[in-house]
Amino acid sequence: TVALIQNSEKLALVGQMAAGIAHEIRNPLTSIKGFIQLLSKEMKEKQEIFRLLLSELDRINFVVNEFLVVAKPTAVEFKPHDINKILLDVNYLLETQAIMNNIEIQMNTASHLPLVNCGENQLKQVFINLIKNAIEATAFGGKITVTSGDVNDEEIYIKISDTGCGIPKDRLPNLGQPFHTTKEKGTGLGLMVCYSIIESHQGTMKIESQEGVGTTIIIHLPVSTPNQTSQMQAIKSIV
Ligand code: ADP
Ligand code: MG
DSSP: OHHHHHHHHHHHHHHHHHHHHHHHHHHHHHHHHHHHHHHHHHOGGGHHHHHHHHHHHHHHHHHHHHHHHHHOEEEEEEEEEOHHHHHHHHHHHHHHHHHHTTOEEEEEOOSSOOOEEEOHHHHHHHHHHHHHHHHHHSOTTOEEEEEEEESSSSEEEEEEEEOSOOOOGGGGGGTTSTTOOOSTTOOSOHHHHHHHHHHHTTOEEEEEEETTTEEEEEEEEEOOOTTOOOEEEEEEOOO
16 A cells, blocks of 8 residues: 555656646647648658658657646546456457467456446556556567456456566566656556556556566456446546
8 A cells, every 4th residue: 555655646746747748748749740741742752751750759749648647637437347348359459469479368357247437448548558568578479368357246356467577576666657667669657557547446456576477467446336327537547
């Protein structure tokens, strides 16, 4: 719990900072992109340069958007959803990327999983971030296992395990901190976003890892109660 609380304080701080700058960055980006597209139509011989310019712009856009996830609390509709269906959707989205790396994603989802009151797109975002990390950590030919089931009458769990590189013990406390990344093209924002979204669902997320063996992410989420209808909830969300 202490770590979770520390994380949420950091999130609040980063959020305030990000809210101030992210919007200011996004607007000029959009007009720069428009002008570049215009120019590229007139200067056909410089296509490669324009392609690079646009892809670098997209990257700035991507980082700013990830930032906005934690920066801007928006109203999201929470509805009872079948988590297994969300997991299958995400599996479908990432299948190609896994196949290209010869990684098998095994889905061990429980039948008759109780519904969870949640923001569907927000949880999708969490599972995408986590399975992407698992793919990126796993060498050619590895395996990712996604499991779901009951913890008790009040909670379900989702477990994402990989046979990837694992995380050294001394780096475990850094996970979820903004910009902590070991990847050349990483943002170090993915896990922070996951913590933030899971927390807004009154859930918990834990990371277990052994260097050279693999990593397991365990998420617990409260199941929806029978009288719980759809409701609007302030959540740090993707815009
Ligand atoms: P990014 O993926 O952009 O680096 P994340 O917040 O998603 O940012 O992850 C932060 C860091 O945590 C990664 O750079 C990586 O070192 C480590 N990490 C996250 N997930 C895994 C995993 N499944 N296996 C090994 N390392 C991981
Ligand atoms: Mg990531």
